[in-house]
Amino acid sequence: MTEFFSLPVLIFEQSWDATLLIIALFCTLGLIGKRLHPAWRFGIWLLIIIPLFLHISIPSSWSIFNLIPSGHKLIDFVMLPAVGGIISLPVLFTTVWVSGCVLMTVIFGRQVWACRQWIKHAHSVKNKHALAIFKKCRLRMNVKLQLRVMESPLVSGPFLIGIIRPILLLPRGMAQTASENQLRTVFLHELAHLKRRDVWSSWVMSVLLVVHWFNPFLWAAIRRMNADREEACDVMALETLNPTERLAYGHALIDIAEHFLSPRKTPGLVGIAETKELMTGRIEIIQKVGTWKWHWKALATVLAFFIALMIMTDAVAVVKTQCTKSLCIPCHSSQCFTP
Numbered sequence: 001m002t003e004f005f006s007l008p009v010l011i012f013e014q015s016w017d018a019t020l021l022i023i024a025l026f027c028t029l030g031l032i033g034k035r036l037h038p039a040w041r042f043g044i045w046l047l048i049i050i051p052l053f054l055h056i057s058i059p060s061s062w063s064i065f066n067l068i069p070s071g072h073k074l075i076d077f078v079m080l081p082a083v084g085g086i087i088s089l090p091v092l093f094t095t096v097w098v099s100g101c102v103l104m105t106v107i108f109g110r111q112v113w114a115c116r117q118w119i120k121h122a123h124s125v126k127n128k129h130a131l132a133i134f135k136k137c138r139l140r141m142n143v144k145l146q147l148r149v150m151e152s153p154l155v156s157g158p159f160l161i162g163i164i165r166p167i168l169l170l171p172r173g174m175a176q177t178a179s180e181n182q183l184r185t186v187f188l189h190e191l192a193h194l195k196r197r198d199v200w201s202s203w204v205m206s207v208l209l210v211v212h213w214f215n216p217f218l219w220a221a222i223r224r225m226n227a228d229r230e231e232a233c234d235v236m237a238l239e240t241l242n243p244t245e246r247l248a249y250g251h252a253l254i255d256i257a258e259h260f261l262s263p264r265k266t267p268g269l270v271g272i273a274e275t276k277e278l279m280t281g282r283i284e285i286i287q288k289v290g291t292w293k294w295h296w297k298a299l300a301t302v303l304a305f306f307i308a309l310m311i312m313t314d315a316v317a318v319v320k321t322q323c324t325k326s327l328c329i330p331c332h333s334s335q336c337f338t339p
Contacts (some may be wrong), residue, residue: 008097017051019217024307035296038231045225063313104210111266122152130175137187140240156261159271160190185252188237189272198270206267
């Protein structure tokens with residue numbers, strides 16, 4: 001039972017370690033992030049998964065926790081017994097944490113159920129012109145994985161959903177009414193999501209939010225990760241286009257943002273209009289395709305390594321020894337003392 005009550009406290013400590021890492025990454029990417037390929041920025045953000053899923057206890061002299069006095073861990077305080085019949089802190093921490101996890105699970109569960117309803121009322125796209133454009137886009141992106149293209153009357157924007165049997169879901173009538181440029185933009189972008197396995201990472205981030213729902217820094221980091229993910233998909237799609245087509249891709253992004261709504265934040269769902277409020281940055285990235293330098297990538301890698309070394313390791317245990325008067329031999333050493 002004691003181990004059960006100590007679980008949320010350990011979760012809080014892991015979240016605290018991740019918070020330090022998130023702050024450090026925000027500062028680092030704030031300085032050099034614009035000089036990095038979006039896919040590389042997204043990859044650096046994936047570092048936060050490690051302290052949130054794993055409890056690392058490797059001592060290192062580089063650890064930032066060497067600056068914190070020992071014996072001041074949260075679990076040492078929370079696991080104190082209750083005083084005067086008042087509810088104990090372990091029970092309080094566990095109750096609050098479990099309640100939040102249950103609430104987040106219910107919210108995400110309702111969203112997943114809604115997605116199943118969207119698919120249930122969907123039907124395969126029959127428009128030959130749209131399917132021909134999709135086939136050309138698959139060849140451009142070199143995607144061999146089977147992907148169904150469907151329309152649903154219950155959705156207001158295009159997105160990719162599904163891990164085992166992925167589906168590209170379009171609003172009803174989009175295949176008939178959208179221009180060739182808009183369809184090509186949607187297809188290339190969603191195929192980039194499929195190629196990058198972004199549905200998988202979306203599920204991982206959702207699980208992290210269920211467990212660490214109380215951490216606002218994690219919510220901010222995932223929001224930034226989603227923006228970098230969308231830019232990475234834009235770049236992957238733009239790299240298959242010529243300069244004229246890239247300009248048309250940007251115009252299509254604006255049209256899609258104006259006429260289609262982004263879906264709700266749902267586990268395992270990724271869409272082209274998901275970060276509509278960050279559309280300006282996505283348009284600006286069109287001009288940067290092919291301009292990223294390798295030395296900025298190398299610098300970011302080195303900085304990320306040292307940040308991880310400082311934050312994802314534990315302090316080195318300091319063992320103090322003292323000699324007794326009966327055994328002490330005068331050595332005139334500054335490290336030798338007698339009680």
